[in-house]
Amino acid sequence: MVEYILKNGIVFDPTNNIKGEKKDVAFSNGKIVEDVSSDAKVIDVTDKLVMAAGVDPHSHIAGPKLVVGRLYRPEDSRKGIVPAKGVTRSETGFSVPSCPATGYRYSRMGYGTVVEAAMPPLEAKHTHEEIMTIPNIDVPALPLFGNNWFVLEYARDGKVDELAAFVAKWLKLVKGYGIKIVNPCGGEAWGWGMNVHGVDDPAPYWDVTAREVVRTLAKVNEKLGLPHSIHLHPNDLGHPGNDLTTLESMKMVSDIKKSSGVRNQNLHMTHIQYHSYSGTNWRDFKSGAEGVAKYINSNDHVTCDVGQITLDETTTMTADGPMEFDLHQLNGLKWANKDIELETASGIVPFIYSGRNSVHSVQWAIGLELFLGIKNPWQVMLTTDSPNAGPFIRYPRVISWLMSNKRRMEMIENREVHKAVEKKSSLATLDREYGFDEIATISRAGPAKAYGFTDRGHLGVGANADIAVYDLEPNNIDPSVEHEQIEKAFGNALYTIKNGQTLVKDGEVVAIKQSQNIWTNVQGLEAEEAAVMKEVMPVFNKYYTIKFENYKVHDHFVSNPIEVKVQAGKASK
């Protein structure tokens, strides 16, 4: 057993209330420990920035959507080519990188855990195959439930207990971590080329509304006591005036009591930037960030991640099928669609976000307004909804924007973004600048807490030795001025340590570690699950095109998983 000690770093660990103390971090056997013997290997990081390894709460990195993106955009794959070197294989791709590239790039940014935010259950095996191919990061995956026919039916009939057993069973079948809901009822409507608008517009045939689906799934989530709350991509993504839908989506679950001891929220709103648009059309479109931020500031039952626009050419991909078709109608670029029987829709369209475009610039500003307007950093998280608003490799740039009002104003004044930003958003009036402590919160501690992880996202004794060290001296830098330095350092970790193993040194990947899938095993509902399966099986056999035996994710597809056991109905600690 080798012991290590990271010496004299400036540590930011919001979970344990450590804000820039000069201290040592000791670890052995893959875990953080109180102290080590004098034989411990010393890694000298004097005055350098030390944080827990990053936790990304929402990213699209593995699965059928991604592969369609790679298949049909060789022009994107050609962009990020890096030849094989040392321990690493070749990398391809910019917005939709290949699996190895995804692992290396996250690792270089000091990340250790990334949540794959949308897994269609029918094709879960595919997602897990990709997770096995991505090195160096742990990947929980959230299965899509919001347009599943069984869910629609149970929600319509108000059968919370049955739905709870169904969800518990399905998480086991597909090795999923929590409940993802995308455009509830809208995905099903897309089966007929339609969409729903707002939370009270029923899905065709099923006669159930998004309000009922979301509320029922929220109740189910708390009844099961899942580590994460429901993860909601609400209705009307990207429509001017959707801020009202967003506010209603948050309000409608405010009375549901959370059952976890770790997280604070009963609802996680994802890529909320896309849902904070005010106005009635693209002409009078303006920021609705203020109202959304105001709700979040006065209600602690919600957390959100932003989905910050990075002004790049990217590939949008979401299970929100109708939205992607609208986008294709808007920009005319090649449209891919992928509807999954009984479960979900999805779509993919390349998109070029440009600072010269007024709408894109205002979208960019809205994201930043939300970051700056939401007061509690534990309620807002760093994402670009990768690759939708921009690829994840832009996180360091977003961090530099958050830490430097000077840089933001420079972008506005130098017209790096369209002048509409000043008219249609209040970004120019917000001079808040994030400190390292807040950055550590939005990129590791906050997401870990929201996901109910106690073994990562912090540097307390007993946590995994997932550590990032950046080549920055927090006491000798003014991020407001030296924003370029900030971007560079957060993109090229001095050290990334995962389970005690040094994977990155000086911004280079030096070791490869097999990734692990994290999934939730709900226990104590075995009888209920069996009863529900009796109802489900006749429908399954009749309407799926695959046999039940071949539907589940075999152990073969999840090498070395981390199983989170949850006792149904009991709050986890």
Add this chain to the structure above:
Amino acid sequence: MAYEEPITDYDYIVENCTCAFCGCNCDDLVYLVKGGNVKGELEDNVVVSGYVDGGHVVGVRHACRLGASKVMEDMDQRLLVPMIRDAEGNLVETDWDTALDKAAELIAGSVRPVFYGWSETSIETMKFGLELGELVGAVLDNQATICHGPSLQAVQNAGYPVMTLGECKNRADMIVYTGNNAMNSHPRHLARYSTFPRGFFRKRGRFDRTVVTMDPRYTDTAKMSDIWVGFEQNGDYEFYNAMRAVLRGKKLQKDVISGIPKEDIEELVESMKQAQFGALFFGLGLTHTLSKQRNIDIAINLIQDLNKFSKWNLIPMRGHFNVNGFNIFMAYEQGFPYGVDFARGYPRYMNGETNTIDLLTREEPDVFMVIAADPGAHFPSGANRHLANIPVIQIDIHWGPSTELADIVLPGSFIAVEAGGTSYRMDGVPIYMKKAISKPETCRDDEWIVNELLKRVQKIKGIAPREASK
């Protein structure tokens, strides 16, 4: 088709097996197995886990003629032992070590190796193949290069509006087969996925659907369709273009387009607009006629246009059971679907440059490994001429024209019967194809063979195995 007595002489039943023939990957097959011992659990005579050691599949339930005949394949043509071609040009039986060492030596010593095939083996096998390819700087390519390659090019031009087959089964009220004859090539496609099954919103099955075949030939599929549109050969592009024009409200200038009266086109477009959910299945008849990928471009554009009025999706009718799997696998591993060249230490994909046929006709490759494919039967003669001049390593289960070209023959095992493995259906649904019986004693699993080659090449090159690989 003569009447055949049902098979009653069997000992065990293995259920939910997956058919390893076409891109339908029907996973409801029941194998009737005679003889052998069950390694696993048995309930009555149904094998609920594990496989039958030493058994033979004597009957297959639910499969079509194509699938059943492949599963119950006559052992006559089975490759059973490794062989090396001697100085006189005869294939001589040898032992595994000799054959593998010789093959590894060839691969390790080559400057422009091509690994072709993969569409009839498992993703797990491809994994080792790719690692080997990256190590020696090979070109990895699959049958898409000679079949749906232009479709993939079109997808890269125009988009990819697809669905899983169950969407079609549950919702579709209009089904179009174009440039393919599913009744012959994918016999259960209509029965299991598209036309006949009773779907959730199509409770009466066939009666709730309109089936259209657009094909110059009056095929078996056309015979059982409601509408047959027999446009002229090579008239695909013009015909689709006319449909798009009508859809966009344009008046057609000519009275007859590609042999179809304009009134018929207008009527057809109108009914496609009126459909609640339409599904278009296209095959090589569309992909490989005059305008190649441009035909598919315009078919995709037509589908995109139709979505302004109704709901339409399409699916390419992939041939081999895992041809889609290789494209998916390569895309998530290295970013490109097929024809991926690692010669420069990073992946390159350039149609017309890094595809097998182009390489062979330019006489570039110096070693060719073919796995689960039959270039001898399918490649143009110019390409095969070069194959005859260079060392060819074949990994396959049956004798074929490629065996005549091969210098080293490594007998594999039959995925989904004798070995388990992952495959991707034509619509991208992954299926773990389970093992039902044991393989012939002298054969090896594809996965094992390719891994062995990898290990031996690593040894020759003095390279340690990759950490994250199994």
